[in-house]
Amino acid sequence: MRLRPLLRYLGIILLLLAFDKTHAQLKDCNAFLKGAYVEVGINWNGAFGSSTSTPPNYHPKGSSSVQNSHACGDSCAISGSNLGFVCDPDKDGWTVGAPPYFGDYFLPGRPQEGWSIQVDSLRADAWNANGCVGPLINVDMEGSNISVTDSNGMWQAIWQGEFDSVQITQITTLDTMAVFFNVHIIFKNLSHHIIKNIYYMRTVDPDNDEAEAGGGFDTRNKIEYQQPNAQHTAMVSATGKSSSKAYLGLGTRDDFAKCFIVKYYLFPDTGVGTHGLDSMYGRYSGKGDTTAYQYSGSNTADQGIALVYKVGSLKASLTDSIVISYAYIFSPLPDDIDSALNSTLLPARIDTTTRHTNTSTSSINRIAEDIKVFPNPFKDKITVTGAAPGDRVTIYDHMGKLSQTFTIQNAQAANTFSINNTTGVYILQVTDRYGAVKMSTPLQKQ
16 A cells, blocks of 8 residues: 555655766856756856756757856857756656656747846846847846755755845755755845845746747746735746646745736846836836736736846845845646745845834844854854844744754853754844844855
């Protein structure tokens, strides 16, 4: 009676044992993550879509090339050898089924995937698009892939860059047994003055099943959830037109995100003013720019989809940061979608408009400056000073899951705690005895 579950369990164990060392790897300024069912390539600018061929034993399948940065050379990947993201949502193996797996999800045709940041009236676009035909879109964005880690079936790639005194850290996390991956973005102010009106956007042109029989560049695009709603969710999806119905979702559980479909085109508008991320989010009476973007309903066309965030303001303090999170989802099954969206839940954002705390930003920043956490990065232990007796120190992993908690016993002495977590990037949060957030900061274990 228990033979089938046992065989499935043994199959998973054998699959994990069969993984080679390329499940998290840096290569020629690019980063690659390889799970059991999802594989991801990350270019030098933090956009998905590698500008070099994959390491061995990956499953690239596209028809477009992407260019590297000038710092990494001007070469272009050979079509079909580079990787955006691919998935085996049936979980039956990369050579089983018809088609055996889906993807590449955006490298057919003219590729479009990337992200944008706007700070007041300045904006940078880090997009992969026609890299081997036209000019690079993102010449004003500085950054690079800096590390990859793998531990306990969780692979991470860390990209870091800077724009207008805002440090952007992008952590792409792939649970090897999941049919989604998620991205955490950490914003930090490197200047000596407050930085206001920060917006962020992630966008892709889905070509889910262009390579499949009966497929094409058109997808059925749908706003699944739009803010505000009781689920605290923004999510847009695209489904292929072939009988296989290849699925791609982009979503988050964050009150300050909205999603949209790009009308008439693959790309959101560039520039600021009437084309700024603030107008995409809802500068016009909170509804967004409905002349260029669709915020509800559905359509069928070859058009881009996107998430846009109102990040808010950052005080001039290295202890102050804002973290957002979203997921690329490759299965339409409700349980898979819920798992992906729940992976985007994070500790409270340090932001005046966040729903997660009733403590004002000014008081959070004042308290955060008094609380010190060191060393960071750390190896085995961390020390916390400046917190009050009864305060709670909580460690979250980058799937948003609770990892460890500690209670401050003595405010007059340094409180040192042993951290048993594996190597990787975490979020450390300090809350008072009533649950109000005092400080939240990235924490890296070496």
